Amino acid sequence: MDTNLPAASPEQGPAPARRALVLAAVCLAALCMPLSFTGPAIAIPAIAAELRGSPLALAWITNAFMLSFGGCLMAAGALADRYGRKRVFLMGMSVFSAAALALAAAPSIVLLDVLRAVQGLGCAMALSSGLAALAQEFDGPARARAFSLIGTAFGIGLAFGPFLAGVLIARTGWRAIFIVAAGAGLAALLAAARAMRESRDPQARGVDWPGALTFTGALSLFTYGLLQAPDSGWSSAASLGLFGGAALLLAAFIYVERRAARPMLDLSLFRLPAFAGVQLLAAAPAFSFVVLLVLLPARFIGIEGYSAFDAGRMMIALSAPMLVLPMLAGLAAQRIAAAHICASGLLLAAGGLLWLSMCAPGLPAATLLGPLLLIGCGISLPWGLMDGLAISVVPVERAGMAAGIFNTTRVAGEGLALAIVSALLGTLTVAALGKVPGIAAQQASLAAPFLALGELRHAGELLPQAGAAELAQAYGTAFRHLLYVLASITTASALLILAFLRHPAGSPSAESTSTLPACNTST
Structure with missing residues (x-):
């Protein structure tokens, strides 16, 4: 059973008000995740216009966040159980907010991608520990209502995140998206610091680091292989090396988890x-x-x-x-x-x-x-x-x-779905461009990654013999075939x-x- 510190101190306020503040903090953290996912997706064209970057670097704007977030969730939860949910939540929101502020000032696409991975790590720490802390604050129907509010906050972020991003980009530029995210993260940090009680699992034995590292490594190599394969070729040495490395790390992960006393992932389930x-x-x-x-x-x-x-x-x-x-x-x-x-x-x-x-x-x-x-x-x-x-x-x-x-x-x-679908759309776009009269196969391979990202202008510069209407039609053909697959x-x-x-x-x-x-x- 989990342990908690004693009831709220006088400066924390009455229990109902304190719990409401804890709920607000975790809801803000839950809101930050979809905002950090959908907002930059709207901003990619504006980021590309200012910072440039290859199609692979632009794809990592979204994938770096999702990969870091998904790959670190279980390890972050184990850290919270052992060292304290409040401590990990505060650390996670601090990392998230600091990364968001740094993203607002990022001078290059490479640094922006790295900071997106750091932002995903902070989000994983905050969300996993925040949900665990929330479960300690509420019981029965109150817990169900609290978690339904978390889902509502997530839904609001998904529904209105793109619209908010569009408004910010139109009025102040894409960097404002990250400033708003940092503001929400800091608000959650302050609320949790004031109201959240510390709790931990006394039976926790620490993080399964071999499992966490092999899992994240396999996920990273496989994602990177998917993103760069349309450019270098699916059968190239680089692609085969990345996919082979991912397979080896996955096998190592399964080996480690089957022999661990307290595995990160119980494969028997x-x-x-x-x-x-x-x-x-x-x-x-x-x-x-x-x-x-x-x-x-x-x-x-x-x-x-x-x-x-x-x-x-x-x-x-x-x-x-x-x-x-x-x-x-x-x-x-x-x-x-x-x-x-x-x-x-x-x-x-x-x-x-x-x-x-x-x-x-x-x-x-x-x-x-x-x-x-x-x-x-x-x-x-x-x-x-x-x-x-x-x-x-x-x-x-x-x-x-x-x-x-x-x-x-x-x-x-x-x-992974984002990486797979991006790679598939790039491959389908190469095939569609290959059917346009006057476009050589090598030209199609160079322009397709940009066209798949919606960079019609850049693709047109690489294919001056093709008009904008022909390029849009080729994109439409590739997108239609992709929707059939989905x-x-x-x-x-x-x-x-x-x-x-x-x-x-x-x-x-x-x-x-x-x-x-x-x-x-x-x-």
């Missing part, structure tokens, strides 16, 4: 079909929703010619359903199997992706609203149920580890989730795994 299904559910939104938060702003600004403000406003259609539908899905799960709700939502999202594939660049903005809303509505249904399912499909004594694995799968999956992945995920989470209440298979029935679980 994956023997439970429902647990494996929940991990698939954690990763599925990455391919149907999260990647669009990066790809669509690049298309809107670079290819369609929208301003940053208009692009941010368009993204509201994709993310706004997150504010309402997850709560409605939780209510519906009291009568309808949660697995059916999740699968239905993913199928709706797949339909939205296919609908979006019919919207070529140059069409009126109003034609995009329907598919964007359908994708947002579809992905919002499983979004409200995933966290509850994550801990319901394992024995209660493993709930903490299950939650940590689930969040790591979700965030790391998002980072819709297929989303559909397959829905069917697999139904298969893994199919066991009804009281069935022998459900009883044998000592799990709660996922198909009858609500948030």
Whole structure:
């Protein structure tokens, strides 16, 4: 059992007010994550115009944050359990805010990428420790309401982060995005310093450093290989070396975890079909929703010619359903199997992706609203149920580890999905440019990475024989084929989730795994 310091001291204030301040601090930390993800995605064209940089360096603006965040979540949680949740939360918010302020003054794209990785580390420390601290402050229905507010804060960041970024870019420039993030982080830091009590797990034995390092190393090498493969070639020595190194580190990670007394990742949990299904559910939104938060702003600004403000406003259609539908899905799960709700939502999202594939660049903005809303509505249904399912499909004594694995799968999956989809779009763009008359294969390989990022002007400089309309058409062809792939992945995920989470209440298979029935679980 966790230990806490005694009740709040007089200077901390009455318990209800103090707990409200703790909740506000963790909600601000939860808000910082989507703001730090969606805001820079809108800002990439503006950053590229000022700092330049290769397509690979520009891709790392998003991927460095997601990779660091996802790769450090479990290790950060272990540090918080051993050394104190408040201490790690304050340290995490300090790192996050300092990195955000430094990002606002970054003079080069390389330094900006490095600072984004540092920012992701701070976010991982703050979020993992903040959620653990919050669980110590609230019990029963109050805890459920507190965590629902965390989800709402996350949804607000997703829904309005692009719009806020667009407003800031239009009025003051892209650097203001990081100043606002730093301000939110400092507010969370001050609130937690005043109100949060220290707590820790007396049974914690420290961080599984061999597991943490091999896991993060494998994730980093694989992501780097995916990002640079379209440029150097999938069969090049550099690509094969990176993928081979990632495979070796993954094998080392599995070896270490199977022999550790207290592993960072209990691999035996994956023997439970429902647990494996929940991990698939954690990763599925990455391919149907999260990647669009990066790809669509690049298309809107670079290819369609929208301003940053208009692009941010368009993204509201994709993310706004997150504010309402997850709560409605939780209510519906009291009568309808949660697995059916999740699968239905993913199928709706797949339909939205296919609908979006019919919207070529140059069409009126109003034609995009329907598919964007359908994708947002579809992905919002499983979004409200995933966290509850994550801990319901394992024995209660493993709930903490299950939650940590689930969040790591979700965030790391998002980072990997971004890298995979970026590489795939680059490859599809090379193929599309190769069909344009007068463009040689070598020219297509040089220009495709820029065009895939929405850098139509830069691609045009490399391909002076092709007009802007031809380049936009080639991008549209590649984007359409990419959406076909994303819709297929989303559909397959829905069917697999139904298969893994199919066991009804009281069935022998459900009883044998000592799990709660996922198909009858609500948030």
